[in-house]
Amino acid sequence: MAVDGASDYVVFDHVQKSYDGEELVVKDLNLTIAKGEFVTMLGPSGSGKTTCLMMLAGFESVTHGEIRLNGRPINNIPPHKRGIGMVFQNYALFPHMTVEENLAFPLSVRGIGKSERETRVRGALDMVQMGEFGKRRPAQLSGGQQQRIALARALVFEPELVLMDEPLGALDKQLREHMQYEIKHLHERLGVSVVYVTHDQTEALTMSDRVAVFNHGVIQQLASPEDLYERPMNAFVAQFIGENNKLLGTVERTEGDVAYVTLEGGGNCQATMVNCEGQGHKTLLSIRPERVTVGDEVQGNATSAQVKELIYLGDHIRARLNVHGNDEFIVKVPNKNNHAMLAVGSEVRIGWATEDCRALDA
Secondary structure (H helix, E strand, O other): OOOOOOOOOOOEEEEEEOOOOEEEEEEEEEEEEEOOEEEEOOOOOOOOHHHHHHHHOOOOOOOOOEEOOOEEEEEOOOOHHHEEEEEEEOOOOOOOOOHHHHHHHHHOOOOOOHHHHHHHEEEEEEEEHOHHOOOHHHHHHHHHHHHHHHHHHHOOOOOOEEEEEEEOOOOOOHHHHHHHHHHHHHHHHHEEEEEEEEHHHHHHHHHOOOEEEEEOOEEEEEEEEHHHOOOOOOHHHHHHOOOOEEEEEEEEEEEEOOOEEEEOOOOOEEEEEOOOOHHHHHHHHEEHHHEEEEOOOOOOOOEEEEEEEEEEOOOOOEEEEEEEOEEOOOOOOOOOOOOOHHHOEEEEEEEHHHHEEEEEEO
């Protein structure tokens, strides 16, 4: 978590990036990261997140604006003098060196003596639970072990900032999930600042203090994982973060922060106004699948739906319904007695609360 009094440790100040002098891949980025914070840059391919990380690392130049690290402008400082640790997706370990030699390398280029190097290498290996692998070469390690070594090498010279570019992308699902928690716990223990890039939303929600959701070179929303999921500020974030049902409609009237919407497929709905215009304007309604209730006791926005598909997933049943003409409306029904009423082709009553339905930009 962030350290008090160090809220502007990393600053992107009106940063732009263009590769051809015409099209901006990063558009007027303003972002402040606190010392000790874990911030993830999340977005689809081509959204500008990796370019931002590479500009911070010094591997890409800034077209316009300024990047500051701990109050110091770093636009013109070469990568090796920024004191930043870096972890890549492909590990980037030296194949001709042993694990110990790989870890000692960033220490030797910084002029640290042999005795101190050995102490730090042992400590870094123990930190990632790889103490017995020091004499091996990278080719003798599994993917997960190589990733641990790459992480240890980024931390061995005790940087205050570590950048990670899709570091778990090459790992299988189970190992990737395990490494997410390992990195999260290391961050908590060491207090190092981390800027992490991924297109995996689950990874971002699991590990981060805050997540910056990128699209077309612009941050769409910067918030805690809970805020992003529970309170998306626009249709892109709602669709990109987690699973989401959408219904299109027109705002008929508003009362306070509640919009009364006529749906395109027929029917009416009440929604919490977030990012939509008033009476007469189109809106996209966003409802999370787990917030929809099924059965005769539904309250709030109640309607009928036809069951199109049922998938058994152990702890819950994933039901695909037709709701007001939308054939892709998903409901997660807990695996309890009431799921027995579901059958493909049957009609069911469903409903959701007004506060769980967000009226967003269409």
